[in-house]
Amino acid sequence: QKEVEQDPGPLSVPEGAIVSLNCTYSNSAFQYFMWYRQYSRKGPELLMYTYSSGNKEDGRFTAQVDKSSKYISLFIRDSQPSDSATYLCAMSAWGDKIIFGKGTRLHILP
């Protein structure tokens, strides 16, 4: 079983829809959870950074962590064509290397 699993997509949704992106993981020691957005030919850009369980909101983005289920989500409200990108989840235990998911390709259709 891989440490971090993420559906590669592609995921296509109409503009204005709510997008849900998810990752599962197997290592119960993970405490730090991140979402990165990567546009084509660019480096990953940090979107959300959370510690332990719970929700965190930043504008149109909400990150959720459920440690009991080893499941994290990123929700994008009022999706825009500019949100079209690859979204990578990432996580780590304290003092350990960060493990990335392979990314989900998202297309927002105008």
Place this chain on the structure above:
Amino acid sequence: DSGVTQTPKHLITATGQRVTLRCSPRSGDLSVYWYQQSLDQGLQFLIQYYNGEERAKGNILERFSAQQFPDLHSELNLSSLELGDSALYFCASSVGGTGASNSPLHFGNGTRLTVT
């Protein structure tokens, strides 16, 4: 703009050759990380340096080496290149030395290496 600078943007070279990739971290960041990204493997951690010292090692081949200089910039050296080394190589930086425990990573825009 993340503040992390990588050069060159593109490299095309032949099998068996050696190349050097360069990274300047964000101002104030002491850690530099190197990642390899390919379509089938995703982002794979290679190595981390913190304030000039090697801090963590990932899936880095023996043909690859890295160092961090006193001015905190870093270089990744890839030698005896093979076709399978073709990938995007990213550098990232952070303030602290303990990965996400201190602060998350900020990535450069990568170097695209093509080995022919």
